[in-house]
Amino acid sequence: MLTYDSFFIGGEWVAPSDTSAFDVISPSSEEIVGRVPEAQKADVDAAVAAARKAFDEGPWPRSTPEERADAMARLSGIINEKLEDFARTISTEMGSPIQFSRFGQVLAATMALDFYAGLTRETQWEETRAGLLGPTVVRRAPVGVVAAIVPWNVPLYVSMLKLAPALAAGCTVVLKPAPASPISGQMLGEAIEAAGLPAGVVNIVPADRAVGEYLVTHPGIDKVSFTGSTAAGRRIASLCGENLRRVTLELGGKSAAVLLPDVDLATALPQVINVGLMNNGQACVAQTRILAPRERYREVVDALVDQVSAQVVGDPLGEDTHIGPLVSATQRERVEGYLAAGKKEGATVALGGGRPKGFDRGWYVEPTVFTDVDNSMTIAQEEIFGPVLSVIPYGDVDDAVKIANDSRYGLSGSVWTEDPDAGLDVARRVRTGTFNVNTFMLENCAPFGGFKESGLGRELGPEGLAAYIEYQSVNLPSGWSAK
Known part of the structure; x- marks a missing residue:
């Protein structure tokens, strides 16, 4: 069992203000596998004070881009050295299959950190522009102290989506890991x-939602970056609005994978399934609405069911496991509620629909395929966050685009076709922040975020760095020149 008894605050491991702790329960064994102290308001006060002092008085905001980039590179190297430890810890604490943990949880995090280390060196932090009365120096200054609140589903990667650009800009950070996955946060502190x-x-201060809200409203915070549910995002947005506090929100999704009539199912479906069921379906970018042409609907369903039925459900640490357990009993109950809603509203369960046989312990749900789904059904409109796919028929391409856009979310999506140019045409019509043609990727060089209720602002790319920057214009007298 991994046990921590302190918080990483002010560059030291300090004792918590009281004895409250999070017991980390394995989603596969239902046994306690770790314990981490639970931050209270006093611990948040200490963390914010340390971050505030480091920003107002410390060397980091005044360091050179090269110094910051070198430190980020060192951090990336250390995480890479501990890749297997991080991956196994994340799989143990929240159930992610180990293969996904290695690449989607840990390696992806270091790749984002490496990208921002490079961007730190390349960015022009000050530039001089010719004004009407004299030259103007435009500075890119750090926004200040950042509250970074991350979810349990991809704890290290999402932490890095916030931490890497904040460090690049010269900000200081108070990171709040989720109660279900705090051990990897403590390892990040190490x-x-x-x-x-x-x-x-x-x-780093693991805390519950109430203390997280205290962090969001803390007077020592200059910016909030949050990843999580749309409901929580609304609350955070309102609190930041009251305080005119900068905020970035990456929220829910209900993305569509559009199979065009010419799609090669043998090539496309394995990738579509991987994206739809990634991380046990617990991914905001999971494309769980499969839009199939009506004339090929039965062919798509048969092929999809055949391939999903081959997905191995098992121990998240098993090398051949495709689908692990959901993060908690509460999450499984939530997913089972959606399974019941799908059946009640008239969708057909073509595969799965319950708990897998042979798993007396662990919060498992069968990989499930619903067919005869209308896009107005609950299972097509709400984010399930479990291994559940809905196959929706469409008429022509215009109908497919209409269905894809018929959602309050707009986070991700894809199109699968033998004609990439036709796929690009579809991409231009779908209102979503990230779209893929015959692939799936979050590119470090490109902005990631959502339209509509999927969020505010962007992460990744130079746009993600800009979210942690304030622009300062310094107007100088005529004739001034740099010495």
């Missing part, structure tokens, strides 16, 4: 300590 970042630049 890596940051080993990388030698200045004291207070990153502070």
Whole structure:
């Protein structure tokens, strides 16, 4: 069992303000596998004070881009050295299949960190422009102290989507991991300590929602970056609005994978299934609405059911496991509620629809395929966050685009076709922040975020760095020139 008894605050491991702790329960065995102290308001006060002091008085915001980039590179190297430890910990605490943990949870995190280390070196942090009365220096300055609130489903990667650009900009950070996956957050603190970042630049306080709200409203915070549910995002947005606090929100999704009539199912479906069921379906970018041409609907369903039925359900640490358990009993109950709603509203269960046989322990749900789904059904409109796919028929391409856009979300999506140009035409018509043609990827160089209720702002790319920057214009007298 992995047990921690302190928080990483101000560059040190400090005792918590009281004895409250999170017991981390394995989703596969239902046994306690770790314990981490639970931050209270006093611990948040200490973390914010450390971050505030590091920003107002410390060397990090005043360091050179090369110094920041070098420190980020050291951190990336340390995480890479501990890749297997991080991956196994994440799989143990929240149920992600180990193969996904290695690449989608840990390696992807270091790749994002490496990208921002490079961008730190390349960015023009000050430039001089010719004004009407004299030259103007435009500075890119760090926004200040950042509250980064991350979810349990991809804890290290999402942490890095916030931490990497914040570090690149010269910000300091208070990171709040989720109660269900706090151990990997503590391990990140150990890596940051080993990388030698200045004291207070990153502070880590696992906490529940109420203390998270306290962090969001703390007067020492300049910006909030949140990834999680749309309902929680609305609350955070309102609190930040009251305080005129900068905010980035990456929220829910209900994305569509559009199979055009010419699609090669043998090539496309394995990738479509991987995207739809990634991380046990617990991914905001999961494309769980499969839009199939009416004239090929039965062919698509038969092929999809055949391939999904081959997905191995098992121990998340098993090398051949495709589908692990859901993160908690509560999450399984939530998913089972959607399974019941789909059946009640008239969808057909072509595969799965319940708990897998042979699993007396663990919060498992069968990989499920619903057919005869209308896009107005609950299972097609609401984010299930479990291994559940809905196959929706469409008439022509215009109808497919209409169905894809018939959602309050707009986070991700894809199109599968033998004609990439036709796929690009579809992409231009779908209102979603990230779209893929015959592939799936979050590219570090490109902005990631959502339209509509999928969020505000962007992460990744230069746009993700801009979210942690304030622009300052310094107007100088005529004739001034740099010395």
